[in-house]
Amino acid sequence: MTILFYLSQSKTDGYATVYHRISLDGKRAELNSTGVKIRIEHWDHATKSVSKQDPEAFWKNDKLSVIRNKLNSIFSDFYRKGQPVSAEKVKAIYEGNTANLTFMEVFALFQKDAAKRVEADRNEKLKRKRRLSPDTLRQYETHRKKVLAFLIAQKRPRIAVADFDDLIIDRFMAWMSDELKHEDSYTYKVAVTVRAITAFAKRNRFIQENPLNDVLLSQPTAKKPVSLSLQEFEDLRDRPFKNPFMQQVADVFVIYCRTGFHYLDLKLMASNAENAVRPGVDGKDWIYHNRAKTTITAKVPIFSEVKAVVEKYGGWDKLPIISDQQMNKWLKLIAAERNLYPKLSVKIGRSTITDWLLNVLHWSEDSVKVLLGLKGRDTLKHYGRSDERKVAQEMARYQLENQ
Numbered sequence: 001m002t003i004l005f006y007l008s009q010s011k012t013d014g015y016a017t018v019y020h021r022i023s024l025d026g027k028r029a030e031l032n033s034t035g036v037k038i039r040i041e042h043w044d045h046a047t048k049s050v051s052k053q054d055p056e057a058f059w060k061n062d063k064l065s066v067i068r069n070k071l072n073s074i075f076s077d078f079y080r081k082g083q084p085v086s087a088e089k090v091k092a093i094y095e096g097n098t099a100n101l102t103f104m105e106v107f108a109l110f111q112k113d114a115a116k117r118v119e120a121d122r123n124e125k126l127k128r129k130r131r132l133s134p135d136t137l138r139q140y141e142t143h144r145k146k147v148l149a150f151l152i153a154q155k156r157p158r159i160a161v162a163d164f165d166d167l168i169i170d171r172f173m174a175w176m177s178d179e180l181k182h183e184d185s186y187t188y189k190v191a192v193t194v195r196a197i198t199a200f201a202k203r204n205r206f207i208q209e210n211p212l213n214d215v216l217l218s219q220p221t222a223k224k225p226v227s228l229s230l231q232e233f234e235d236l237r238d239r240p241f242k243n244p245f246m247q248q249v250a251d252v253f254v255i256y257c258r259t260g261f262h263y264l265d266l267k268l269m270a271s272n273a274e275n276a277v278r279p280g281v282d283g284k285d286w287i288y289h290n291r292a293k294t295t296i297t298a299k300v301p302i303f304s305e306v307k308a309v310v311e312k313y314g315g316w317d318k319l320p321i322i323s324d325q326q327m328n329k330w331l332k333l334i335a336a337e338r339n340l341y342p343k344l345s346v347k348i349g350r351s352t353i354t355d356w357l358l359n360v361l362h363w364s365e366d367s368v369k370v371l372l373g374l375k376g377r378d379t380l381k382h383y384g385r386s387d388e389r390k391v392a393q394e395m396a397r398y399q400l401e402n403q
Contacts, residue, residue: 029087165211184220227351256349263324273316298373354384
């Protein structure tokens with residue numbers, strides 16, 4: 001961090017006031033007046049201090065030194081604790097305005113820190129147990145818009161972060177459910193982000209106490225994951241669409257349903273197919289891709305449906321991959337035309353392959369976990385679970401063995 005003292009000419013001719021600002025990582029924060037007023041010719045531009053020509057130079061320079069030491073102390077405190085720091089954070093603490101920071105201002109600082117983490121992870125400068133992906137940044141921005149819309153509706157867009165308490169978050173969650181008709185699982189997810197903002201404010205000393213520290217968010221009971229049945233998938237794969245763009249979306253969705261990739265993973269993998277696609281343990285082509293969010297390697301055999309689509313378009317790099325937002329819009333049109341689940345989305349592709357592997361091909365949960373690039377079985381339950389079809393298969397095997 002650099003500290004700069006500079007002159008700003010005052011209304012009195014021949015005099016100027018010493019102002020100051022700090023710079024960190026290419027970002028500036030103006031700190032305004034130091035309260036030190038001098039004659040312009042008494043300023044030493046080389047040392048950025050008051051020259052000895054000023055009879056009060058010692059006192060004035062001492063005041064500037066105190067200011068410098070205070071700023072350095074604030075910065076050092078962040079550095080010593082290993083906490084993310086910015087010029088704006090130092091300014092907020094230095095000026096004692098942290099209690100007046102609004103919730104949305106802190107949300108913006110939270111997003112900036114998250115963006116830095118994503119960049120650091122991309123450059124592999126930091127090793128983290130949990131990495132952030134650009135997808136997470138997009139989710140944060142969506143969550144920010146939800147919170148802002150709520151605060152505007154409540155006529156409190158500038159509520160202080162210290163005042164965003166349990167009553168406010170309860171109202172917010174009710175608004176998400178009642179007004180926007182969001183499912184409980186999504187409302188919970190956004191509420192977790194909200195709580196992360198106040199924790200971020202406390203961690204960075206913007207507030208003395210976290211107003212949501214004692215708030216317990218109850219995670220909704222997980223619903224059974226939605227997936228396409230084998231018949232629905234085969235119909236989507238085999239029966240052509242009249243609309244050529246809809247056909248492209250259906251083709252790409254077939255790949256989602258037979259790789260289990262999220263949008264970002266498919267996009268990154270397709271652009272690096274020359275390295276990601278290589279012979280597996282059986283000598284056939286597999287996909288080896290480090291998932292963007294966790295860096296765990298997904299090890300995916302290339303199923304015939306995937307191979308057919310890739311060959312149709314002339315290679316992985318030529319697949320008509322569009323953003324997940326646009327993809328989801330088109331998938332809902334496809335769902336309406338084919339009488340599928342009305343909220344069809346890219347995520348359901350991951351559920352579809354999970355259900356197919358567990359209950360049609362009767363793979364073990366451990367094998368499915370390896371293919372999807374998951375850490376443990378608990379996460380697998382979010383995408384699919386064994387059901388009576390698996391039981392029937394095990395029963396048939398039992399009966400065959402005991403004939």
